[in-house]
Amino acid sequence: MKSNLMKHTFYASFIAILLFSNLGFAQQEEQKEEFDVRKYKTVYKFNSFKQSDNSRLLEVSFIVQNKKDRKDKIPVFEAEIYFYNVLNDEELLLGTAFTSKEGIAKLTLPSSQNYELDEDGFINLTARFIGSKGLKSAKKSLAVKDLHLELNLKEIDSVKTVIVKAYTLTLDSLQTKVPLEEADITIFVKGMLSNMPIKEGSIEDGVFEFEFPTNIPGDGDGDVTVIANIEDHDEFGNVAQEKFINWGSHKITPVKKVKNTLWSESAPLWMYIVLSILLLGVWANYIYTIFNLFKIKKEGKSINLATEE
Incomplete structure (x- = not known):
């Protein structure tokens, strides 16, 4: 009987191990399918911003987006982006930057930066990602005039x-x-x-x-x-x-003295009066009760003496 019980226990344990193993493999397969690179496309954007101090901000947005579900977006983190000033197929490296957790890479060029201009006065800029094992290379170019x-x-x-x-x-x-x-x-x-x-x-x-x-x-x-x-x-x-x-409308309003209310630091006067009456009534009841106890005790002694006589 004992050997049969051990056999059943062994078989049950073996089946449980197989079930959990299959479940684990199934979850891994689901994760692989969920993050399958083939189901995503690269969204690579490049913009230029001339700022108020006349410096120029170059910004790249680098994400991968699900081809079927556009809401499914994953930022590309720590991708190194190379920024170039291009003229006649010659590339002058302006600097590099890594993408943040939001997939944004930024490079700020000072107002004193000298750019190579084409014959029409355009600054030709390129932002390039060389590529990695999981991602293909990406490149965007733009041309702006200095306004x-x-x-x-x-x-x-x-x-x-x-x-x-x-x-x-x-x-x-x-x-x-x-x-x-x-x-x-x-x-x-x-x-x-x-x-x-x-x-x-x-x-x-x-x-x-x-x-x-x-x-x-x-x-x-x-x-x-x-x-x-x-x-x-x-x-x-x-x-x-x-x-x-200093063109904004502003008005310094004097702080009004707030009357005693339920939400202020001091309660309304009527609450103090009601509380005082209640407390006075409670203490009066205590005093009246104690007075009657002494009176009952005294009358009890008088009754005992009269009975003894």
Whole structure:
């Protein structure tokens, strides 16, 4: 009987091991299918941003996306991106950067950076990923002209006025200013979480001008940061300029003395009165009870003496 029991136990254990092993292999196969590189495509984007200090930010977004489910995206982490300035098939290395956990690689070039320009005045830029065992190489190129933005904040006849000037420079030694003919522009006010757009318009003959609103809130001192932004232009890419000025509406309201309420530090007066009456009633009841106890005890002694006599 004991040997049969051991045999059954052995067979049961063996079957359980096989089941768990198959389950583990099945989970591994599911994971392999889930992260199968063949089911994903590479999404590789390259942008250029000229910033307010005239430096240029080169940014690459590198992710892989499921071919069937576009919401299934995986950032490519620690991929080394090479940035080049290209002229006549010659590549000048500007620098390298690694992608972050979000799949973003950034390289900031100072305002003093010298670029090689083609005959039309374009800066030709390339961002290249050499490739790895799991990922193929990737490359994106773009061409931008160097656009200059001037943001002027002035009070003209007591009217707060925003004036934006946009121009390029000729390629000769004179570097004459050439006004930008036309481009869409958006004016923002910098916020804590995001920038708030306050005006959209078009630059014409190199100038855009409008009256600054009087109801824009500033910080405690009434200061605001005004941003002029040209976004995704065919020739100039992304260009921004910003300035800091005391044009925000601000009002320091005096702190009012809060009356005693249920949510303030001090309770309302009626609560103190009600609580005092309740406590007085409780203590009066205690005193009355103790007084009656002594009275009962005294009367009990008198009854005992009368009985003994």
